[in-house]
Amino acid sequence: MDPRINVVEKRLEKIGKVIAIAGGKGGIGKSTVASLLALVLADSNQKVGLLDLDFTGASTHTILGLEDFHFPDEDEGIIPPKLHGISYITITNFTQDHATPLRGQDITNAILELLAITRWDELDYLIIDMPPGINDTTLDIIRLIKKIEFCIVTTPSKITTKVVKKSVELLQELNVSILGVIENMTYPTIHYAKEAFPKSYLGTIPFDETYENAIGDKEKLLETSIANTLRNFTVICDKMC
Amino acid sequence: MHEWALADAVITTAKKVAKEENLIKVTEIVVKIGELQTISREIFETALQQVLKDAPDLFNEVTCKLEIEPAGFKCMNCGHEWLFSDVKKNLDDDETESIHFIPETAHVFLKCPTCKSPDFEIVKGRGIWVDSIEGEK
Numbered sequence: 001m002d003p004r005i006n007v008v009e010k011r012l013e014k015i016g017k018v019i020a021i022a023g024g025k026g027g028i029g030k031s032t033v034a035s036l037l038a039l040v041l042a043d044s045n046q047k048v049g050l051l052d053l054d055f056t057g058a059s060t061h062t063i064l065g066l067e068d069f070h071f072p073d074e075d076e077g078i079i080p081p082k083l084h085g086i087s088y089i090t091i092t093n094f095t096q097d098h099a100t101p102l103r104g105q106d107i108t109n110a111i112l113e114l115l116a117i118t119r120w121d122e123l124d125y126l127i128i129d130m131p132p133g134i135n136d137t138t139l140d141i142i143r144l145i146k147k148i149e150f151c152i153v154t155t156p157s158k159i160t161t162k163v164v165k166k167s168v169e170l171l172q173e174l175n176v177s178i179l180g181v182i183e184n185m186t187y188p189t190i191h192y193a194k195e196a197f198p199k200s201y202l203g204t205i206p207f208d209e210t211y212e213n214a215i216g217d218k219e220k221l222l223e224t225s226i227a228n229t230l231r232n233f234t235v236i237c238d239k240m241c
Numbered sequence: 242m243h244e245w246a247l248a249d250a251v252i253t254t255a256k257k258v259a260k261e262e263n264l265i266k267v268t269e270i271v272v273k274i275g276e277l278q279t280i281s282r283e284i285f286e287t288a289l290q291q292v293l294k295d296a297p298d299l300f301n302e303v304t305c306k307l308e309i310e311p312a313g314f315k316c317m318n319c320g321h322e323w324l325f326s327d328v329k330k331n332l333d334d335d336e337t338e339s340i341h342f343i344p345e346t347a348h349v350f351l352k353c354p355t356c357k358s359p360d361f362e363i364v365k366g367r368g369i370w371v372d373s374i375e376g377e378k
Contacts, residue, residue: 001254001370001371002368002370003247003251003253003254003369003371004368004369006250006253006254007246007250010253011246071339071342074242076243076245076246076249077243077245077246078243078246091343094339094346095349096335096339099349099359101349101359103317103360103362105362105363106363109367110345110346112368113342113343113368116250117243117246117342119246
């Protein structure tokens with residue numbers, strides 16, 4: 001038997017809430033929401049961790065401006081380095097941001113290794129940035145992290161809405177907690193998520209043209225309307241706090 | 242050292258099994274470690290002894306046996322098979338350290354010796370598993 005499975009819960013026992021930022025499609029803003037949610041929570045003096053499990057398309061390090069990649073310190077496991085007050089684990093610290101071509105079993109084993117050897121400090125929240133779709137990563141964290149809760153990101157697109165809806169339905173069938181659905185990059189006249197997810201709809205994050213210039217700069221990121229909207233998501237915050 | 246975290250996982254697993262099997266004494270734990278973990282036998286044995294210091298009395302007389310399984314790969318592109326031991330000398334210190342932390346980063350730093358593809362299967366010698374736990378009821 002694989003002994004790593006038996007210590008995952010133990011490694012996460014000092015964490016209040018573990019929230020996966022997920023959605024069915026790529027390019028819908030999961031990494032942006034995960035990174036900025038972690039930033040605004042840290043900026044509000046919450047103890048926050050960020051775990052980027054999008055191994056093959058990792059991008060939270062780009063959003064947060066991590067440029068010097070180095071191995072974490074070790075003390076009876078690996079200690080997540082701090083970035084902008086966030087305890088942060090990204091595979092790029094191990095790959096030096098090179099392309100990381102992994103198949104299913106590789107992803108499962110890498111997740112298991114990271115969860116088994118990472119010694120998270122006491123945290124109010126651990127935010128997990130997920131890859132697109134219902135795949136190995138999603139199934140593994142549902143299997144391994146019993147207290148996992150999902151925050152779903154979608155966009156004002158019929159295509160995205162249809163795919164995300166299937167993901168939400170599957171999570172519901174699996175009795176996984178869904179904190180809510182956020183519609184990202186919205187236009188004033190187009191809203192699909194409110195109709196598609198009437199019970200779990202949290203609100204919108206309008207398209208923010210200042211975001212591109214803010215990427216990599218903590219202060220600018222915190223001034224974006226995306227960050228301000230995430231600060232004001234009272235439903236999420238009420239559930240999270 | 243992160244070997245402690247893996248040793249802790251082994252003893253946590255042994256405690257779970259001992260409870261499930263109603264063992265009053267655990268006498269032997271056989272652990273297999275894939276070569277790709279690039280873990281030193283001595284360091285892991287030291288870590289196990291450290292973790293066992295805080296283990297309950299039923300582990301007082303336990304013997305831990307450690308086996309390293311050689312790592313092997315098969316290219317998904319051309320079918321070529323090779324061993325980690327054949328290529329690990331080509332890795333620099335940082336690449337070896339990356340694989341030590343997360344063995345799957347081998348896909349970043351190793352390529353098929355024949356066709357240079359990074360698309361290979363790790364057919365053996367990765368991960369860690371508890372092969373057997375012996376005890377008395």
